[in-house]
Amino acid sequence: xxxxxxxxxxTSSEEEPGGPPRDGAGSQGTDATExxxxxxxxxxxxxxxxxxxxxxxxxxxxxSAALRLAWxxxxxxxxFTIGLNLGAGLLSAFGxxxxxxxxxxxxxxxxxxxxxRAALPTLIGLAAALTAxxxxxxxxxxxxxxxxPKVDRLAERRLxxxxxxxxxxxxxxxxxxxxxxxxxxxxxxxxxxxVDAGVGLLTALAGIAAAAGTLAVLHPVLLPLxxxxxxxxxxxxxxxxxxxxxxxxMLSTSMRRQWILSDLMADRRPAAEIRAxxxxxxxxxxxxxxxxxSENAHIDLARRQALARIAGDATSGTVAGxxxxxxxxxxxxxxxxxxxxxxxxLAIRMGRAxxxxxxxxxxxxxxxxxxxxxxxxxxxxxxxxxxxxxxLDLPAPGFAGVELREVSFAYPGADGAALREVSLTIGAGEVxxxxxxxxxxxxxxxxxxxxxxxxxxxxxxxxxxxxTRLDHGAVREKIAMIPQDHTPWPLTARQNIxxxxxxxxxxxxxxxxxxxxxxxxxELPAGYDTLLDPRFKTGHELxxxxxxxxxxxxxxxxxxxxxxxxxxxxxxxxxxxxAFFEAIRHSANTTRHSTEAIRHSTDTDPADPQxxxxxxxxxxxxxxxxxxxxxxxxxxxxxxxxxELMELGGIYxxxxxLQAEAYTP
Numbered sequence: 001x002x003x004x005x006x007x008x009x010x011t012s013s014e015e016e017p018g019g020p021p022r023d024g025a026g027s028q029g030t031d032a033t034e035x036x037x038x039x040x041x042x043x044x045x046x047x048x049x050x051x052x053x054x055x056x057x058x059x060x061x062x063x064s065a066a067l068r069l070a071w072x073x074x075x076x077x078x079x080f081t082i083g084l085n086l087g088a089g090l091l092s093a094f095g096x097x098x099x100x101x102x103x104x105x106x107x108x109x110x111x112x113x114x115x116x117r118a119a120l121p122t123l124i125g126l127a128a129a130l131t132a133x134x135x136x137x138x139x140x141x142x143x144x145x146x147x148x149p150k151v152d153r154l155a156e157r158r159l160x161x162x163x164x165x166x167x168x169x170x171x172x173x174x175x176x177x178x179x180x181x182x183x184x185x186x187x188x189x190x191x192x193x194x195v196d197a198g199v200g201l202l203t204a205l206a207g208i209a210a211a212a213g214t215l216a217v218l219h220p221v222l223l224p225l226x227x228x229x230x231x232x233x234x235x236x237x238x239x240x241x242x243x244x245x246x247x248x249x250m251l252s253t254s255m256r257r258q259w260i261l262s263d264l265m266a267d268r269r270p271a272a273e274i275r276a277x278x279x280x281x282x283x284x285x286x287x288x289x290x291x292x293x294s295e296n297a298h299i300d301l302a303r304r305q306a307l308a309r310i311a312g313d314a315t316s317g318t319v320a321g322x323x324x325x326x327x328x329x330x331x332x333x334x335x336x337x338x339x340x341x342x343x344x345x346l347a348i349r350m351g352r353a354x355x356x357x358x359x360x361x362x363x364x365x366x367x368x369x370x371x372x373x374x375x376x377x378x379x380x381x382x383x384x385x386x387x388x389x390x391x392l393d394l395p396a397p398g399f400a401g402v403e404l405r406e407v408s409f410a411y412p413g414a415d416g417a418a419l420r421e422v423s424l425t426i427g428a429g430e431v432x433x434x435x436x437x438x439x440x441x442x443x444x445x446x447x448x449x450x451x452x453x454x455x456x457x458x459x460x461x462x463x464x465x466x467x468t469r470l471d472h473g474a475v476r477e478k479i480a481m482i483p484q485d486h487t488p489w490p491l492t493a494r495q496n497i498x499x500x501x502x503x504x505x506x507x508x509x510x511x512x513x514x515x516x517x518x519x520x521x522x523e524l525p526a527g528y529d530t531l532l533d534p535r536f537k538t539g540h541e542l543x544x545x546x547x548x549x550x551x552x553x554x555x556x557x558x559x560x561x562x563x564x565x566x567x568x569x570x571x572x573x574x575x576x577x578x579a580f581f582e583a584i585r586h587s588a589n590t591t592r593h594s595t596e597a598i599r600h601s602t603d604t605d606p607a608d609p610q611x612x613x614x615x616x617x618x619x620x621x622x623x624x625x626x627x628x629x630x631x632x633x634x635x636x637x638x639x640x641x642x643x644e645l646m647e648l649g650g651i652y653x654x655x656x657x658l659q660a661e662a663y664t665p
Contacts (some may be wrong), residue, residue, distance in 0.1 A: 062369045063201065065376060066151075066194035073150035077143050081199055084140035089206020091133040095126055144199060148192045155191035155375065159183060162382035168452050170385040173412040174253075179378045181256050182249070187375030190368040197364030204358035232319060236312020240305040245370040247301045251294055258290045268535060393471060399478055399561035399611050400463030402426045402449055407458035409444060418444045420634040421458070428561075429609040431584075433622035435652065436631035442615045443484075445631065446564050449613060451475050480558035484567035484615075486551035488542070490533035493521045497528075497553045511557035514583045516576060517549035545572050552580065566615045581621050584612060619656045628652065 070078045170176045264270050265283055403425045410417040419441045426432050434442040447453050451467050460467040489496050494503050512518035524530035524540055533539040552568055569577040622628055623642050630638035630652045638650050645652040
C-alpha cells in the first residue's frame with residue numbers, strides 16, 4: 001500500500017469537515033478540509049504496481065527500451081559508450097590479477113633486489129592497464145555525455161509527436177492529461193537517465209565479474225563475502241526511491257494546478273485583470289493551499305528517507321566489519337596465504353565498490369525507471385488513442401457534403417451529453433448557420449463535422465462515406481476553421497497566418513486583405529516578419545480584435561472547400577463585423593460575385609463554391625444562410641430559412657425578436 005500522505009495544511013486527521021478555516025487563509029474563509037477533498041489535491045488513481053520486485057522484473061525491459069532509444073539517437077555513440085565501459089572492466093580484472101602477482105613476487109623469499117626485479121614486469125603491466133583503463137573511462141564519459149542530450153531530444157520529440165496526434169477527446173480526459181504531465185515533467189528526461197544507469201549497470205557488472213573472477217582464482221571461499229557487503233545500502237536506496245515516487249505520483253494533479261497558478265501570476269496576459277479585480281491575495285492563497293500540501297508531503301518524505309538511509313548505512317557498516325573479520329580468520333588459520341589475502345582485500349574492495357556501483361545503477365534504473373515507465377505507459381496509451389487503422393481516400397476531390405445521423409456525444413467526466421441524437425445535412429456550396437444559447441452544443445457539433453471528435457453513437461458521412469473510415473489528414477486538408485478561442489501563436493505575422501514556416505506571399509496578402517488586417521500588419525516594424533509576442537524584445541502586441549482578424553486570415557489562407565466559423569466576430573466592432581461578414585459572403589459563394597471578387601476571396605472554381613458553417617449569436621448575420629439549425633440543450637430543435645423560422649415562432653424567432661428589440665428605440 002502507498003504511504004499515507006499528510007493531511008492538508010492547517011488540518012489534522014481528527015478534524016471533522018466544517019472545522020475552523022486554515023490559518024492564514026484569505027477573506028474567502030476557505031476550509032482546508034473541504035479543499036483537501038477537491039480532485040486537484042491528490043491524484044485519485046491507485047499507484048501502479050511499481051514495487052521493488054516489479055521493477056526488478058522490468059529492469060531488462062526498461063534498460064532495453066532506453067538503449068533502443070539511445071541506439072536510434074546515435075548508434076555509434078551508444079556502441080562506443082558500452083564498448084569502452086566494458087573494456088575498462090576487463091582491464092580492471094587484469095589489474096587485480098597483476099596486483100596479486102606483484103604482491104606474490106614482493107612477499108616471496110629471497111633478496112629484496114631479486115624480488116623487485118621479479119615484480120618489475122608485472123608492475124609495468126599493472127601501470128599500463130591502469131592507465132589504459134583511466135583513458136577508456138574518460139573517453140566513455142565523453143561519449144556518454146554526448147549521447148545524453150540526443151536521447152533527451154528524441155524522447156521529447158516522440159512525446160510531442162503523440163500529444164499532437166491523439167484525439168481531442170483524450171486531451172479532455174483529466175486522467176490522460178495527468179499522465180501526460182507526468183511523462184512531460186520527468187518521464188521523458190528519465191530516458192537519458194535510464195541509459196546512463198543502464199550503462200552503469202553494464203560497467204558495474206564488468207567490475208563485479210573482474211573481482212569475482214579474481215577471487216575465484218585466489219580462493220572460492222572468498223566469493224560469498226563479496227555479496228553480503230552492500231545489500232543493506234542497496235535496500236535503503238531502493239526503498240528511498242520508492243517513497244519519493246509515491247509522493248510525486250500522488251501529488252501529480254495538485255502540482256499541475258500549482259504550475260498553472262504560477263504561470264497565471266507570472267504571465268503578462270492576465271496581469272491587468274489580476275490588478276483590476278484585486279486577485280493577487282486570492283491567487284496567492286490558492287497557491288499556498290496547493291504548495292503547502294506539496295511542502296508537507298516532501299518534508300515528511302525527507303524524514304522517512306533519512307531514517308531509511310541511517311538504517312541502511314548502519315547495517316552496511318556492521319556487515320563490512322564482519323566481512324573483514326572473516327578474512328582475518330581465514331588468514332590466521334592459514335586457509336589463505338598472505339599474498340592471496342592482500343590480493344583478496346583489493347579484490348573485495350574493488351568488488352564492493354563495483355557492487356555499490358551496481359546497486360547505485362540498479363537504484364538509478366529503479367528510481368528513473370519509475371518515471372520512465374510513466375513515459376512508456378503514456379506513449380503506449382497515446383498510441384492507443386491515435387487511430388492507426390487503414391483509411392480510405394476521400395470519395396471526391398472537393399467537398400461533397402456532410403450528413404449526420406442520430407449523432408450523440410458526451411465529454412469525458414461530464415454529467416450529461418453535449419449532443420443528443422442530432423441529424424442534419426450540409427450540402428456542398430451551402431451557407432449553414434448553427435445558432436442557439438450558450439451550452440447548446442454548437443461548437444461541439446462543428447468539431448464533430450470537422451472530424452476532431454468521433455461521436456459516441458450515430459454516424460457522420462462525408463460524401464456518403466463514414467468519416468471514421470476516411471483518412472483524417474486528407475479530411476482536414478479540406479477544412480478551414482476560424483475559431484472563437486483562437487491561439488495567439490508566438491510567431492511572426494506571416495507564420496501566424498500561414499500556420500507554417502513557408503507561405504505564398506500573394507495568397508497571404510489576399511487572406512489578410514479579406515480579413516481586414518493587411519494594412520495593420522504592413523505598418524508593423526518588420527511587416528509580415530514581425531514577431532507577434534511582446535514577451536520578446538522585438539515582439540509586438542495586437543489588440544483582441546486584431547488577433548481575431550489574424551485568426552480569420554488564417555482560415556481564409558487555407559482556401560479549403562469547407563469553412564467553419566465559430567463566433568468569428570466576437571471581438572470586432574460593428575464596422576469590422578459588417579466587413580467580415582461581407583468577406584464571408586464573398587468566400588462562401590463565388591458564383592454570386594464578379595471575377596475581381598473571386599480573385600480576392602478564393603481559388604476555388606466558380607462552379608464549386610465554398611461551403612460555410614457559421615456559428616454566431618448575432619442573428620442578423622445569418623439572414624444570408626441557406627439553412628439555419630437551432631440547437632437547444634444538445635438537441636436539434638428547429639431547422640429552416642430565416643423566413644421559415646420566423647413564421648414558426650419558436651426558439652429562433654424569440655431570440656431574433658429579443659435582439660431586434662435591443663436596437664429599437
